[in-house]
Amino acid sequence: MKKRIRILNVLLVVGITLILLYFIPLHYYVTKPGLAEPLRPYVKVDGAKKDKGEFMLTTVAMGKANIYSYIATKVNDNYHLYKIDEIKVKGESDEDYQFRQLRYMEESKQAAILNAYKQAHKTYKVTENGIVVVSVIHDMPAFHVLKLGDVITKINGKEIRTLTDFTNTVQASKPGTNFNLEVNREGKIENFNIKTKTFKDEPNRAGIGVSIAGNLELTTNPKVKINSEEIGGPSAGLMFALEIYDQLKDEHLAKGHEIAGTGTLDIDGVVGPIGGISQKIIAASNAGAEIFFAPNENGKKNSNYNEAVKSAKKHKLKMKIVPINTYSDAITYLEKLKTKK
Known part of the structure; x- marks a missing residue:
């Protein structure tokens, strides 16, 4: 009887230990394949008709590592491990990180709408309203001065409307240059005086220590609404733009196919690289995607496209991986795509 009690006590201790290990966070993040979901429920253009086929949004699932997810990265190459400073800016809280990601998503949506309406020759109006502070770097001059969500509208009395206006003004400065920010x-x-300082990891470059995003206001005809809920980051720009364009046009752009993809999109239609593409193509394949658009980065050796092709071969995925440099590349490919029977 005593022996049985001792065994039960040991099992109880082991069980409690295993549970506690699950809740003890490590100084890492773990990512794994997320979801691939149809974009139509997220995007609503007034008067749009139902299409044949689908454009799909792909995601990567990410969470703080515990001992079990850490071990998973060692035995499953679909799980990736990242140090905290590879994900978050130094001194950034979880709430600040979430704010930054949601702001990047907002900027991505604006670029998607702009490109789609331009491509479809529909009416739109753009108002540039300065730039938004989305993160502030620890130990840099702006850290105790600016806050997340601040909109910088002038520097030294000169209007700042775009990201380029800001970078051209600040990045060309020498360390110790004083700027008055409205x-x-x-x-x-409010007005603040901030002096530039060299970056710790880039001694040849000076700045005030902020990450920024555009602050566009768009009015369109017909009206469009994108409900991205809690999805963060800029990587859905390309696919949002394709879904919007598809709803603006009478013809079926997807032509009955299940089309997934990823890539940032700027207001000039340039498609940029993203993280986690090897995990996103797995998510897309699991959801039944036949075609996947991947940022080509103008043929760079270690481009997203090349990484996606390599990963697709490794996992024996049947999806067709298509290299994309610009939004126009994707439209051209879809216009030539044969309708699925």
């Missing part, structure tokens, strides 16, 4: 903070205009 900032819209929650509807109130």
Whole structure:
């Protein structure tokens, strides 16, 4: 009887230990294949008709590592391990990181709408309203001055409307250059003086230590609404733009095919690289995608496209991987695509 009690006590201790290990976070993040979902429920263009086929949004699932997910990265190459400073800016809280990702998503949606309406020759109007602060680097001059969500509208009295206006003004400066910033903070205009400083990891470059995003206001005809909910990051830009364009046009752009993809998109239609593409193509394949658009980065050796092709071969995926440099590349490919029987 005593022996049985001792065994039960040991099992109880082991069980409690295993449970506690699950809840003890490590200083890493783990990513794995996420979901591939149809975009039509997220995008609504007034008057759009139902299409044949689908454009799909792909995601990567990410969470703080515990001992079990850490071990999973050692035995399953679909799980990837990242140090915290590879994911978050130094000194950035979880809430700040989420704010940055959601702001990048907002910027991505704006670029998607702009490209789609331009391509479809539909009416749109763009108003540029300065730039938004989405993160502030620890130990840099802006850290104790600017806040997330601040909108910088002027520097030294000169209007700042776009990201280029800001970078051309600040990045060309020498360390110790003083800038007077006019900032819209929650509807109130404030002014701050900030001196530039060299970056710790880039001693030949000076700045104030902020990450920024565009702050466009778009009005369109017909109206469009994108409900991205809690999806963050800029990587859905290309696919959002294709879904919007598809709803703007009478013909079926997907032509009955299941088409997934990824890639950032700027207001000029350039498609940029993203992280986790080897995991995204697995998510897309699992969801039944036949075609996957991957950023080609103008043929760079280690491009997203080349990584996707390599991963697709390794996992014996049947999807066709298509290299994309610009939004127009994707439209041209789809216009030539044969309708699925």
